[in-house]
Amino acid sequence: MLEIKNLHVKLEDEDKQILKGVDLTVGAGQVHAIMGPNGSGKSTLSYVLAGRGGYEVTAGSATLEGADILAMEAEERAAAGLFLAFQYPVEIPGVGNMTFLRTALNGQRKARGEDEISAGDFLKLIRAKAKTLQIDAEMLKRPVNVGFSGGEKKRNEILQMAMLEPKMCILDETDSGLDVDAMKLVSEGVNALRDEGRAFLVITHYQRLLDHIKPDVVHIMADGRIVKTGGPELALEVENNGYADILAEVV
Amino acid sequence: MAVPHAKLDLTEARLSGMARPQGAAWANEARLLAEARVRSAGLPTRRDEYWKFTDPASLTQVDAPRAATFDALDEAPLFDGIDRLKVVFVDGVFDADASDDLTMEGVEIERLSAALSKDIHWARDIYGVLETRGQDPVKRPLAAMNTAFATDGLAIRATGKVTRPISLIYLHGSESSDAILHHVVKVEEGAELTVLENGPAAARFNKCMEIAVADGGAFHHVRAQGRDHERRAITHMFSQIGAGATYKSFTLTANGTLTRNENIMEIIGDNAVAHVAGAAMGDAKHNAFHHDDTVFITHDALACESRQVFKKVLRNGARGVFQGKILVKAGAQKTDGYQISQALLLDDDASFQAKPELEIYADDVICSHGSTTGAIDDEALFYLRSRGVPEGPATDLLVLAFLAEAIDEIEDERLRADILGRLESWLVRRRNG
Numbered sequence: 001m002l003e004i005k006n007l008h009v010k011l012e013d014e015d016k017q018i019l020k021g022v023d024l025t026v027g028a029g030q031v032h033a034i035m036g037p038n039g040s041g042k043s044t045l046s047y048v049l050a051g052r053g054g055y056e057v058t059a060g061s062a063t064l065e066g067a068d069i070l071a072m073e074a075e076e077r078a079a080a081g082l083f084l085a086f087q088y089p090v091e092i093p094g095v096g097n098m099t100f101l102r103t104a105l106n107g108q109r110k111a112r113g114e115d116e117i118s119a120g121d122f123l124k125l126i127r128a129k130a131k132t133l134q135i136d137a138e139m140l141k142r143p144v145n146v147g148f149s150g151g152e153k154k155r156n157e158i159l160q161m162a163m164l165e166p167k168m169c170i171l172d173e174t175d176s177g178l179d180v181d182a183m184k185l186v187s188e189g190v191n192a193l194r195d196e197g198r199a200f201l202v203i204t205h206y207q208r209l210l211d212h213i214k215p216d217v218v219h220i221m222a223d224g225r226i227v228k229t230g231g232p233e234l235a236l237e238v239e240n241n242g243y244a245d246i247l248a249e250v251v
Numbered sequence: 252m253a254v255p256h257a258k259l260d261l262t263e264a265r266l267s268g269m270a271r272p273q274g275a276a277w278a279n280e281a282r283l284l285a286e287a288r289v290r291s292a293g294l295p296t297r298r299d300e301y302w303k304f305t306d307p308a309s310l311t312q313v314d315a316p317r318a319a320t321f322d323a324l325d326e327a328p329l330f331d332g333i334d335r336l337k338v339v340f341v342d343g344v345f346d347a348d349a350s351d352d353l354t355m356e357g358v359e360i361e362r363l364s365a366a367l368s369k370d371i372h373w374a375r376d377i378y379g380v381l382e383t384r385g386q387d388p389v390k391r392p393l394a395a396m397n398t399a400f401a402t403d404g405l406a407i408r409a410t411g412k413v414t415r416p417i418s419l420i421y422l423h424g425s426e427s428s429d430a431i432l433h434h435v436v437k438v439e440e441g442a443e444l445t446v447l448e449n450g451p452a453a454a455r456f457n458k459c460m461e462i463a464v465a466d467g468g469a470f471h472h473v474r475a476q477g478r479d480h481e482r483r484a485i486t487h488m489f490s491q492i493g494a495g496a497t498y499k500s501f502t503l504t505a506n507g508t509l510t511r512n513e514n515i516m517e518i519i520g521d522n523a524v525a526h527v528a529g530a531a532m533g534d535a536k537h538n539a540f541h542h543d544d545t546v547f548i549t550h551d552a553l554a555c556e557s558r559q560v561f562k563k564v565l566r567n568g569a570r571g572v573f574q575g576k577i578l579v580k581a582g583a584q585k586t587d588g589y590q591i592s593q594a595l596l597l598d599d600d601a602s603f604q605a606k607p608e609l610e611i612y613a614d615d616v617i618c619s620h621g622s623t624t625g626a627i628d629d630e631a632l633f634y635l636r637s638r639g640v641p642e643g644p645a646t647d648l649l650v651l652a653f654l655a656e657a658i659d660e661i662e663d664e665r666l667r668a669d670i671l672g673r674l675e676s677w678l679v680r681r682r683n684g
Contacts, residue, residue, distance in 0.1 A: 050637050053629070078639035090634040094652025100635070103648065108639035143652075144634075160638060 001199040002026040002049075002168050007060035009041075009048050018044045020224035021060065026168070026217075029196035033210055034203045035235060036221035037243045042203045043087060045221075046172040050084035051077050064168055078104075079111035081167030085157040085174050092144040097156070100144045101126065101163055108164060129162045133189050150177035151185075158189040169193070170201045175209040187212030207239035222247055258293035262392075264313055265294055269400045278367035281379040285398035288383070292390040301389050304572040304604045305511055305543040309483050310393060315429035315455035318481035318508075328420075329449045329475050329673055333665055335418040336360075338405065342423060342453050343430020345403050349422075357411030358444065363433060366406035374406045377435045381461040381489035385515040389547065394487040394513070397459040401433030408437045409444035409468070416471075416666075421450035423479060428453040434460045438468035438496075445471040445663070451479035458486045466493040466520055472500040473666050475673060478680075480538040482507040487515065494520025494552065501661045503670050504531040504542055505677050511543040511572075518583075521553040528560040528660035530674070532650070533569030534681055535601075540565070543572035544592075550578065550613075554585035561592040562657040564650050565601035573605040573622070581612040590620040595653045597627060597646070647678040 002025070009019040018041050026032045036042050048055050049062060051074030062070050069077050092100070106116040117125070130140060133155050145153050154174055161169055171190070175183055190200070190213050202213055210218070210232065218234040219226045220243070228234065228246055238246065254262070266289065271282040294311040295302045309316050338360070339349035345362055353360040366374045379398040385391060407417060419434075430453035438444050442465070452458070464470045476484065484507065492498045502512055516525045525548060533540030548557045563571035573592035594603030605622040627649055635645035654674065661667040 052633050052637075073642070074633060074636035075639050075641045075645075078637055084637055086634070086637075090628075090630045092628075092631045092634065092649070092652060094655040095648050100638070100640075100648070103644065104635070104638035104640050107641060107644065111639065111641075164638065 001028045002062070002064055002201065004062045005060055007048070007062060008058045009044060009055050010058055012054050012056045018055075018224055019048070022224070022226055024219065024226060026199045026201055028199055030217065031194065031200040031202060031213060031215045032217045032219060033215040033235060034201065034219045034221050035205065035238055040221045041224040042221050043172055046084055046170045046203055049170060050074060050082065075107060076111065078164070078166070079108045083161050083164060083166035083169045085161060085169065085171045087173040087176060089145050089153040089157055091146045093146050095144050097140050097142055097144050098126065101160060104160070105163060126163060129159055132192065133159050133162070134185060135159055151179065151182035154178055154182065154186050155189070158186055162189065162193060167197065168199050168201070170203070172203045173205065174202070175204055175206060183209065184212060207235040210235045220246055254291070254293040258296055261296065261311055262290060262294045265311055266290075268313070271399055272364065272402060274364065274367035275370050275372070277370075277375050278378065282399045285379050285382070285395045288386060288395035289392050289399060292392040292395070294392050294396070301574070304574070304606075305509070305541065307393070309509055310455070310457070310485050315427055315453070316481075316483060317426045318423070318454035318479065318483065320423050320426055321451045321479040323478060326676065330418055330447055330666070330669055333416065333669065335416045335447065337418050337420055339420045339422060340403065340432065340452070342425050342428035343403055343432050343456070355413065355415060357409060357413040357442070358417070359408045359410070360417065361406050363401065363404035363406055363435070366435070372406075373408055373437055374435045377437060377461050377463050378433075381463065381491055382459060382487070384491070384517060385487070385489045385547070391487060391513065391515075393457060393485050394459050394489070397431055397433055397457050397487070401431045401459065404433040404435070406435045407444070407446070408439065409442040410439045412443040413445070416445035416447050418447040421448070421452035421456070423451040423453055426454055429455045430457070432456075432458045436460065436462040436470065438462070438464045438470050440465045441467040443469040445473070447666070448472070448474040449477065451477065451482060452484070454481070454483070456482065456484040456486070458484070460488045462488065462490040462498070464490065464492045464496040464498050467495045468493065469497040470499070471662065473661055473670065474500075474502045475670065476502065476504040476507060476510060478506055478677070480506045480508065483509045485511050487513045490516045490525070492516060492518045492520065492523045492525055495522045496520060497524045499526045499660070499662060500528070501657070501670070502529045503674060504529065506533065506538070506540060507542060508539045509541045511545060513545040515547045516557070517549045518552050518555045518557065521555065523552060523555045524557075525555070526558040526660055528558070528657045530562050530654040530657040531571065532564040532654075532677070533571065534566050535568040535570075536566075540569035541572070542570070544575070546575040548577050548588070549580065550583040550586045550588065551580045552583060555583070556587040557589070558660070559590040559592070560657045560660055562654045563594045563603060564597065564653060565594060565603060566597035568600040570601070571603040573603075573607070575606070575620070576608040576610065577618055577620070579611040579613050579616050579618065583613045584615045586613060586616040586618065588616070588618040592622045593653070594624045595627065595650065596624060643682045647682065650678060651675065
């Protein structure tokens with residue numbers, strides 16, 4: 001599904017290398033987790049994959065089902081099936097949540113040469129999906145993320161994911177700012193989307209989220225590289241001992 | 252103060268070929284006095300403080316600069332779905348055949364020339380009168396010129412709650428047309444009236460509207476200045492607003508080489524409300540775009556509310572100007588004045604100049620004003636794109652969001668939807684063209 005090879009990335013405006021050769025392969029149906037200390041490059045990796053400006057890829061490649069996503073605009077990556085659940089979902093005053101989602105969905109459909117969804121079908125679909133995430137109709141009408149609590153913003157991200165049905169979902173610290181109940185709700189939303197045609201890359205600081213979203217593979221990232229890869233037990237090791245031991249072992 | 256020679260020459264040259272239309276004695280006198288006001292002030296030049304940001308040369312030169320005619324056959328007429336009384340002017344001349352019958356319940360509509368030739372007419376108290384009041388403290392010679400020489404227009408008197416809007420439709424037929432239109436409007440006590448305006452009007456358009464809203468009356472105005480790229484227009488709205496009365500004016504502007512809309516409001520009765528708003532979008536890629544909103548609100552009564560909301564979206568060297576003043580006279584206590592002017596610059600070539608002013612002589616008032624100039628929010632843009640909205644439509648969504656506060660000032664839901672729909676289609680058209 002997602003194949004990253006020797007990815008090197010620096011900041012566009014300064015001579016600062018952030019990713020220093022990331023290698024990662026996520027297969028269809030799999031859930032991979034990336035853990036790592038602050039500043040290890042986890043969020044940068046997610047932004048670069050999603051196509052945010054301000055970064056320069058100096059070497060390496062990233063493909064989604066064989067297609068070179070780094071050569072695509074952000075919207076093309078979305079249409080190709082990539083989705084990033086933001087760590088800090090952006091507030092957009094004046095743009096209604098429904099308008100936003102419908103424009104996004106139809107934008108993707110159009111890019112894929114599919115028919116646009118009718119207003120009626122869209123409404124039915126979003127109501128059903130919103131209900132399972134306990135997002136009320138009022139929230140759908142409000143401007144995108146404006147006045148949403150931290151938990152509401154994250155639930156809104158998962159709603160978007162559920163509506164857009166991407167193939168490759170990247171969750172950037174989706175657990176940050178969530179209380180236990182909200183985390184459970186969000187995790188259930190994610191788990192409901194798990195199927196063999198879809199893959200997840202879950203970026204997190206804490207093992208806690210991985211209790212709910214059970215990963216197949218856990219990677220530890222440090223200083224712009226994946227330094228260790230293992231099973232779910234690796235996350236437990238981090239939880240119990242911190243990163244120091246693992247990093248010492250690698251170095 | 253003597254008028255400088257250059258200004259004098261300019262003014263004489265402009266007025267030389269013009270003739271004041273004749274009518275009743277009072278109207279002739281009003282026009283004569285107006286011409287004297289033009290001469291004593293002189294027509295504006297860039298050196299005048301009030302025209303510092305907008306060059307009036309093309310508005311004052313003898314002949315109208317040519318402007319390609321424009322017939323928007325590829326889009327449905329604006330306000331098409333709204334039950335309205337249509338009045339059509341072609342190059343500034345009333346077109347009876349294209350217009351609806353001018354009779355409607357609760358309102359008297361007649362051609363300006365007819366009103367101004369009657370010895371006794373209500374228009375006498377308004378024509379040139381409100382414009383004259385609006386000449387202090389700032390001179391507006393182009394409005395006085397309009398009063399002196401206006402060749403056509405309407406006199407509208409609302410006596411009841413008029414349910415159908417009066418829709419003024421301006422068509423442009425000649426590349427060199429130079430139109431001067433003047434409308435006088437009187438909204439009687441407790442009466443309600445909505446006036447709509449749209450269409451390219453002429454190569455050069457000088458339009459003046461004087462509106463007296465009596466106690467408890469309501470006047471709503473929604474205007475669209477559209478796709479005629481080479482438009483040169485100066486418009487003035489002078490209003491006098493009575494106790495408990497409402498005056499609301501909204502303008503949507505797209506394109507136009509030079510457009511200056513002045514709105515001069517005088518609140519004379521307690522508890523009155525005056526709102527004026529504008530949403531403008533300019534792209535100077537193919538033609539110059541310069542849009543100027545100049546507003547002057549005088550509070551001269553107790554507990555009145557005024558609101559100015561102006562938003563501009565500019566790109567490719569488009570220029571926006573806002574001059575807005577709130578004057579609160581001594582004794583106008585409990586005034587609530589609000590003014591916001593904002594520009595969204597979509598590239599480095601666009602520019603916006605704002606001159607917000609407050610002048611307050613009462614001590615128990617709330618007055619706030621703000622002005623901002625900014626670029627598009629990159630984070631928001633990326634967020635939209637990351638969800639699959641391409642850059643163009645994503646930018647348009649953010650533009651619409653930015654303009655929403657101004658458009659929300661349109662009270663009538665259907666009119667608001669119509670304006671919004673037109674704005675959306677113009678955004679798409681711009682993107683594809």
